[in-house]
Amino acid sequence: MTDEPTYFRKGFGLKDAIQGALTEDYHSALVEELRSRGYVLSIDGVTVRLAKEFGFCYGVDRAVEYAYEARRKFPERKIWLVGEIIHNPHVNAKLSSMGVVIIRRSEEGTFDFGGVTSDDVVILPAFGVTKADFDRLGAVGCVLVDTTCGSVLNVWKRVESYARDGFTALIHGKHFHEETKATASQVTKHPGGRYLVVRDMAEARLVCEFIEHGQGVEHLRERFLKAVSPGFDFERDLAHIGVANQTTMLSGESLAIAAEVRRSLVARYGEADAAERFRSFDTICSATQDRQDAVLRMLEEGIDVAVVIGGYNSSNTNHLAALCAERVPAYHVEDAACIDPLARTIRHKAVGSQDQVVVANWLPASAPVTVGVTAGASTPNVKVGEVIGLIFQTRGIEVTAALAGR
Numbered sequence: 046m047t048d049e050p051t052y053f054r055k056g057f058g059l060k061d062a063i064q065g066a067l068t069e070d071y072h073s074a075l076v077e078e079l080r081s082r083g084y085v086l087s088i089d090g091v092t093v094r095l096a097k098e099f100g101f102c103y104g105v106d107r108a109v110e111y112a113y114e115a116r117r118k119f120p121e122r123k124i125w126l127v128g129e130i131i132h133n134p135h136v137n138a139k140l141s142s143m144g145v146v147i148i149r150r151s152e153e154g155t156f157d158f159g160g161v162t163s164d165d166v167v168i169l170p171a172f173g174v175t176k177a178d179f180d181r182l183g184a185v186g187c188v189l190v191d192t193t194c195g196s197v198l199n200v201w202k203r204v205e206s207y208a209r210d211g212f213t214a215l216i217h218g219k220h221f222h223e224e225t226k227a228t229a230s231q232v233t234k235h236p237g238g239r240y241l242v243v244r245d246m247a248e249a250r251l252v253c254e255f256i257e258h259g260q261g262v263e264h265l266r267e268r269f270l271k272a273v274s275p276g277f278d279f280e281r282d283l284a285h286i287g288v289a290n291q292t293t294m295l296s297g298e299s300l301a302i303a304a305e306v307r308r309s310l311v312a313r314y315g316e317a318d319a320a321e322r323f324r325s326f327d328t329i330c331s332a333t334q335d336r337q338d339a340v341l342r343m344l345e346e347g348i349d350v351a352v353v354i355g356g357y358n359s360s361n362t363n364h365l366a367a368l369c370a371e372r373v374p375a376y377h378v379e380d381a382a383c384i385d386p387l388a389r390t391i392r393h394k395a396v397g398s399q400d401q402v403v404v405a406n407w408l409p410a411s412a413p414v415t416v417g418v419t420a421g422a423s424t425p426n427v428k429v430g431e432v433i434g435l436i437f438q439t440r441g442i443e444v445t446a447a448l449a450g451r
């Protein structure tokens with residue numbers, strides 16, 4: 046036995062040592078150029094307007110830095126990562142190339158920690174891990190490098206307080222998303238803690254209907270089979286509700302769901318009881334909010350088409366694409382490989398679908414066009430820069446050469 050600490054969540058003080066590698070792996074000179082030009086670049090009839098907040102958020106910056114620091118700190122040790130550090134395939138692949146072994150989630154949503162030994166180091170991702178997984182790894186005695194984002198920890202505190210005070214945590218989120226699984230699991234810190242996850246307003250309405258009229262419980266049990274705590278009883282467990290949300294949901298929808306739940310509790314139990322039966326806290330993180338606000342501003346400034354860059358399983362990227370698609374043709378691309386400038390095609394994941402489609406002639410051949418560009422919180426600048434370069438190339442413009450000639 047040694048007295049070596051086994052739990053770290055405040056960095057190793059190696060930021061200077063890894064800064065060069067981070068810049069090399071994720072920096073984009075083209076993105077910096079756009080920033081210096083007020084986020085707009087126009088060349089020969091093509092204007093790219095970049096949202097003023099996009100890409101890596103503070104939580105992702107911290108998680109990626111911390112993973113690089115862990116590699117530097119423990120060069121001889123086997124390092125594991127629980128799932129993905131963030132939802133970006135390039136960042137995860139980069140960590141793999143540094144010898145970090147990713148423990149993939151099974152179809153059932155579980156992790157197999159059978160290979161982890163007490164000599165190893167395990168990185169916990171920015172979304173956090175469930176309480177059960179945290180306890181299992183703690184029992185192994187390995188070094189834990191916890192990169193869980195502070196904004197996620199805030200949601201955990203809120204949900205834990207609901208469970209402590211006898212409130213069911215109603216979480217606006219995706220029940221299969223790592224962050225929401227981890228958040229929901231916080232109720233297990235208190236005996237009898239309960240949760241229910243609703244994905245959107247339509248699902249929230251089903252719950253609200255039941256609160257108000259008490260009908261259709263069989264349908265609810267079936268619909269929310271995977272989205273409730275074990276032993277959840279719709280008739281017993283919807284009398285006191287605390288609302289929280291996955292940090293990356295659409296903020297307007299989260300607020301509307303909270304208001305709807307409150308309205309239903311008041312309809313059932315009366316206004317006088319509302320304070321005792323309903324609690325709510327907006328747990329959308331400021332980075333998500335800033336990126337959504339910036340997209341709305343970009344749309345208002347006027348764009349003809351939007352390109353949204355980020356992992357297809359990235360919740361916040363999907364929401365940015367949905368906001369754009371309400372106003373202009375919007376293309377959610379994972380990276381620059383989705384754009385073929387010679388064929389003049391773009392391959393993208395259509396909003397609300399899991400499938401990719403290829404669209405030809407997505408940019409007009411010669412007419413002036415303004416393309417709005419944004420990226421999810423897990424997308425590195427280097428990927429944003431590559432996509433912008435190919436947007437210009439689709440119109441035959443070599444952006445680096447064009448800038449050099451100015």
Ligand code: SF4
Pocket residue numbers: 102103104105171194195196197292293330331332333361422
């Ligand atoms: S999106 Fe928000 S909660 Fe998630 S890592 Fe970034 S700052 Fe943290």
